[in-house]
Amino acid sequence: MINTSPGYYKDNKPELTELIKAWKLDWCEGNAIKYIRRHKHKNKQYDILKAIWYLTNILEDNYGNKFAESIRRSVEEVTNKTTLKAHRPHREET
DSSP states (O other), rough: OOOOGGGGGTOOOHHHHHHHTTOOOOOHHHHHHHHHHHHTTTHHHHHHHHHHHHHHHHHHHOOOTTHHHHHHHHHHHHHHHHHHHHOTTTTOOO
C-alpha cells in the first residue's frame, strides 16, 4: 500500500484513515478528528476552529441544537479574522 499520509501524521498510529473506518465515523466526525489530531503540527488554532465547525454541524444535524448556527457564525467570524491577519501581516489591528 502506498503511504499518502503527510509528514505531520507520521508519528500518529493508527493511521487516521484506519481509525475513521474502524470507528465508522461519518464525514463531519472524521474531519473533526483530523483537525484535532493535526493542530499542533500544522495550522494551530485554525485547525481547532475547523474542528469546532465540524462538531457544530454534528450538533445541528444529529441533535437539532438550537445554538449550532450561532456557534458556526462565531467560528467563521474568528476564522475570517485569523485568515485575514495571516494573509495581511503588514496591516495593524484597528
